[in-house]
Amino acid sequence: MRWSQTFIPTLKETPAEAEILSHRLLLRAGLIRKLAGGLYTFLPMGLRALHKVETIVREEMDRAGALEILMPALQPPEIWKASGRYETAKDVLFKARDKTRREWVLGPTHEEVVTQLVSGEINSYRQLPINLYHIQTKFRDEIRPRFGLMRAREFIMKDAYSFDVTEESAVESYQKMYEAYVRIFRRCGLDALPVEADSGVMGGNHSHEFMVPAEVGENDIVYNADKSYAANVDKAVSALKSPHSPGDAATLPAVERFPTPGVRTIEELTKPPWNVPARQQIKSLLYRVASRLVLLLLTGADRLNEAKLAGVLGTAEFRPAEPEEIRETLEADPGSLGGVGVDQLEIIADHLLKNGQGLTTGANENDWHVRNVCIERDIKVTRWEDLRTVGAGEPCPVTGTPLEMRPAIEVGHIFKLGTKYSESLNAFILNDQGQQQPAIMGCYGIGVTRTLQAIIEQNHDEQGIRWPVSVAPFTVCITALDATPRCPSLELAETLYRQLTERQIETILDDRDERPGVKFNDSELVGFPLRLAIGPRSLKRGIVEFKPRDGELREVKPEAVLETVVSWIAERQAAAI
RNA sequence: CGGAACGUAGCUCAGCUUGGCAGAGCACCAGCUUUGGGAGCUGGAUGUCGCAGGUUCGAAUCCUGUCGUUCCGACCA
CATH class of the missing domain: 3.40.50.800 (Anticodon-binding domain)
Known part of the structure; x- marks a missing residue:
């Protein structure tokens, strides 16, 4: 190709709209141009690089035995209603109407379509396992598209779906994808780390994300020195244990109220004249879950992890209670709440409070706290769960060495889905016993356009992009x-x-x-x-x-x-x- | 959707406070000159000051509404 014959509109100046480096370079190097928020045209150099990434993805998927197909982006809403996601995913679903006013969905992903396909075509265990994938444009009505290709309304994704008869074979299918992903990102010149992940609203119970460490990453990952343990912070646990051991409640001093005028935060109580360490305080959070209220207890040094809470509650439909709800329920304002004497609410406490004694918490009366709280004795805890967010420096659950935490970009995600979609969309097969059973599914995504930007984010200097040979235009x-x-x-x-x-x-x-x-x-x-x-x-x-x-x-x-x-x-x- | 900022030439931005001729640099076109790290000179073309309404003799400037963009929060490849 001759430069004079192609189209590479480089920019000397930085476009005002681009905040992060990789986005600026995409624009300045003449790889993409914006049509509207979250919508981009790929120019010749950008498209060549994109095709390189797609080719690597395709080669490795094929090598792993997956079969390429192509499914429509425009989809009938009926299958979305059947899976239940017409409602649960309504916030991201783009919808369109045709001239007869019939409604259509612009696919944000393809579990429904592929499962419907398999339900019609695959009837016997002899036809399994099978893994079908495609590379195609996805549409998501993102609340806030940003950072160029990083979070777009329309983007290119490789999504693969595996169908198996037995659990063992499903695990094998998952493992093959795991290995394919490791190869794909390595070939793209990316330092991508597989981390244990929360499976979110997709359902299922086993999942890994492939994360590219980067300052601009929208996720935090936690890992130990040799990376033998790595997890999304939403999933991560540490070996930190409750410092308390079971005490003899009878010998411990009784709960005592004391005045704390103006104190509304954990921080204020750690200072003189009170000097109560954050770990010795109980943080009390009231949450609205559907029609009920739940009181959550953590140590004062910990942050609630809402992803873990979703797992604990079995739903993502919750929010912090409004100040009025709090006042009606506990007769105090946020900052003065506590679990002592509360018996009308479900109380979920974090494991780090187990056997806690000598603790301080709000008295459910403004300007008052209580101390000498012995949690087993004084608070009616309904359930003990892991609710806290792991912090950097805590001991690794595997090796005990200190954990590191960094922001990262999610470029791939693999799930074991189970039978959620095969059941709701009738992908039943006859097993070798002659019985009907739902296919066991897995799904595997790579954000191809996001991967391209992650490559730039990880390979650049003051002068511009430094493409790895494998993906250079x-x-x-x-x-x-x-x-x-x-x-x-x-x-x-x-x-x-x-x-x-x-x-x-x-x-x-x-x-x-x-x-x-x-x-x-x-x-x-x-x-x-x-x-x-x-x-x-x-x-x-x-x-x-x-x-x-x-x-x-x-x-x-x-x-x-x-x-x-x-x-x-x-x-x-x-x-x- | 909640909070914040911004919208003026293709791009980066000034002008707005205190209403009075629509501006600069880069890019673009023509000519000359130059040729190893984003050249110089001369000339030229370029605008619904986001849009709508209001105040005013007069609005890019003040007010209201609206649309768009970007940033911060909840979603996710």
Whole structure:
């Protein structure tokens, strides 16, 4: 490809709309342009890179035995009603009406469609296992699209769905996808970490997310030094144990009220004159769950993890109680709440409070707290659960070494789904006993467009993108510093361009009539892995400048360029796999 | 959906406080010059000041509404 013949609208200045680096580079390097919020056009360089990622995904899915199909984006609402997600996912569903006023759904994902397909076509255990995937545009009515391709209204996803007869075979299908994902992200030049994940509203009980550590990540992940334990913070646990042991309640001092004028926070109570450490306080949170109220207790040093709470309650339909609800129920304002003497509410307490004694908590009366609380004796705890968010530095549940926490971008997610969709959409099969049973499903997603942006987020410098060879729009950029027709520099550039192209090496020839500075800057901004610069100065010395985007400049004789490039690429590819 | 900021040339932005000719740099077009790190000179083209309404002799500027964009929270690939 000749630069003068393609379309690479690079920007010298940063577009005002882009906040994070990878988004700015996508725009500045001329890879994408925005149509509207969360909607982007891929320009030639962006599309080439996107296709590279898709190809890697496709090759690894095929290698793992998955079968590529293509399902419609436009879907009948009936299947969404059958699965129940017409209601539960209504906030993200885009809907459209045709000219007869009939309603359609723009698919945010394809469990319903694929399950319906299988229910009609697969009847016997002999036809299983099967794993069907496609790479296709998804639509989600995101409340807040942002960060370019990171969270878009329309994006490209690879989604795969496995169907098995037995639990063991379902685990095998899951494992194959796990391994395929590890290979995919490694080949994309991404440092992606598989972490244990919360399975969320999708249902199911076993899931991993593939996370790319990045400052701009929207998730927090927790892991130990050798990464033998890694989990999403919504799922993570630590080896931190309650410091208390069962005491003899009879010998402990009784609960005592004491005045705390103006104190509304855990923080204030840790200061003089009270000096109560946060761990010795009980944090009391009132939550509205459907029609009832639930009191949640944690130590004052802990943060409630709402994802864990959803698991504990079996629903994501909850919210903190309103101040009026709190006052009606506990007769005090937030900041003065406590569980002592509460017997009309369900009380769920975090494990770290187990056997707690000598604790301090709100008295359910403004400006008063109570101390000497012995939790088993003084509070009617209904259930003990894990409600807290793990903190950095706590001991790893596996190795006991300190845990680290970092933000990360979720590029892939694999679930064991179970039979939720096969039951609601009738994907029943006959097993080898001749009995009907629902297929056991798994689903496996990769945000292809998000992966592309994550690659940029992880591979850039002040000058621009540094594409890994595997996903670069072009591998080699030949920069002709003098592009006057038929001048020696351009002649040599043309020769090298022909040679490289004949060897199937993807090469772009910068033949524009631009000053050298413009060409150097553009090639670095767009980020081609290897640049060959030819100009009167190098020509006079009989060399070509060989400059890897992330390496030192070398001087190579024109006749040796082809072999040098070939072996450099081979080295890079070997290192990447 | 709640909170905040912003909307002026293709891009980045000034002008708005205190109402009075629509601006700069970059990009673009023509010519000359220049040619190893985003050149210089001369000339040129470029606007529904987001939109609608109001106040006013007069509105980019003040007021109201509305739409859009971005950021912070709840969702997720």
